[in-house]
Amino acid sequence: MANLSTRFFGLDLKSPVIAASSSMTGHAEQVIKLAEAGAGAIVLKSIFEEEIYLELQEELSQRSSLHADPEYLDYFDYVIKEENIKKYLKLISEVKARTNVPIVASINCVSSGEWVLFARKIEEAGADALELNMFVYPEVYKSGENDEQFYFDTITKVLQVVKIPVSIKISHYFTNLPGIVQKLSQTGISGITIFNRFYSPDIDIQSQTVVVSDVLSLPDDYILPLRWTGILSGILSCDLAATTGIHTSESALKFLLAGASAIQIASVLYIEGPLAITRMNNEIAHWMDQKGYTNLSDFRGLLSQTSSSTQAWGRVQFMKYFGEKAF
Numbered sequence: 001m002a003n004l005s006t007r008f009f010g011l012d013l014k015s016p017v018i019a020a021s022s023s024m025t026g027h028a029e030q031v032i033k034l035a036e037a038g039a040g041a042i043v044l045k046s047i048f049e050e051e052i053y054l055e056l057q058e059e060l061s062q063r064s065s066l067h068a069d070p071e072y073l074d075y076f077d078y079v080i081k082e083e084n085i086k087k088y089l090k091l092i093s094e095v096k097a098r099t100n101v102p103i104v105a106s107i108n109c110v111s112s113g114e115w116v117l118f119a120r121k122i123e124e125a126g127a128d129a130l131e132l133n134m135f136v137y138p139e140v141y142k143s144g145e146n147d148e149q150f151y152f153d154t155i156t157k158v159l160q161v162v163k164i165p166v167s168i169k170i171s172h173y174f175t176n177l178p179g180i181v182q183k184l185s186q187t188g189i190s191g192i193t194i195f196n197r198f199y200s201p202d203i204d205i206q207s208q209t210v211v212v213s214d215v216l217s218l219p220d221d222y223i224l225p226l227r228w229t230g231i232l233s234g235i236l237s238c239d240l241a242a243t244t245g246i247h248t249s250e251s252a253l254k255f256l257l258a259g260a261s262a263i264q265i266a267s268v269l270y271i272e273g274p275l276a277i278t279r280m281n282n283e284i285a286h287w288m289d290q291k292g293y294t295n296l297s298d299f300r301g302l303l304s305q306t307s308s309s310t311q312a313w314g315r316v317q318f319m320k321y322f323g324e325k326a327f
Helices: 028-036 049-061 064-068 070-098 114-125 144-161 177-185 219-232 249-258 267-272 275-291
Strands: 006-008 011-013 017-019 041-043 103-109 129-134 166-170 191-194 201-204 209-212 239-243 262-265
Touching: 006 239, 017 275, 028 041, 028 070, 070 103, 070 114, 103 114, 114 129, 114 144, 129 144, 144 166, 144 177, 166 177, 177 191, 177 219, 191 219, 219 239, 219 249, 249 262, 249 275, 262 267, 262 275, 267 275
Parallel strands: 017 041, 017 262, 041 103, 103 129, 129 166, 166 191, 191 239, 239 262
Antiparallel strands: 006 011, 201 209
């Protein structure tokens, strides 16, 4: 019988299928259903630093007369943070008391300042691990070096205040992705997940306005993180997981063959509900039985760039298909 156990977040997991941070993991009853469906771990809905600041600004816009009172603004900022933090810590405590699945808290960081001290409260509330959902938007007036330093500064500060394992979720917006991810893996973190999914704008040509593109990932969106899983999995000093576009057990297995220790899913949970996890677990186990594999380690990384002779992970041109054809 296939054994689906793996290790990620610095934790032993019974399955490589992890419920990623989303509104599906923001309420206790939903988290319990995901645990019952067989999730290897559950990443709670991120608490967003910028979301709290936006809440502050919205409140202040209704109280314009307060702008001249800096002391009150500081106090109000503190109150909003504290209320959001209390709700989040209550969620952690409640789901830890009602499940036996690893619960991972998530902070969406836009700065490396005092906000990361919230990590200590997360640990005290009982979270098994912490995921830092990190992204710096590239801008023309900012240097790549300064943007990259944000990641190292934040990780350093968080690791100084907690003892639970810390992992990060990152984007692909780096000049030298393999180089920076390898360096990040050497900071003492327990895992790296590639790649976080962002709000993406689109254009409506009829109304000529900027609109929201698809919120949920599409089944083909896994291609980009799959390539980088194959390239990165053999060169990192910590475990690697992947996310975005993983809707089927077939795509999940591709990531495991490329070297991922786990996969994180969200969009498919909105489409199918928690039973998507059960289905994927059963189908992965069935495939393993068919292939004669007992453990994930029997085939994990079998097709990574460092474990196989293929050069396909690094190829960027369609030489075979279009090199000699004329249209």
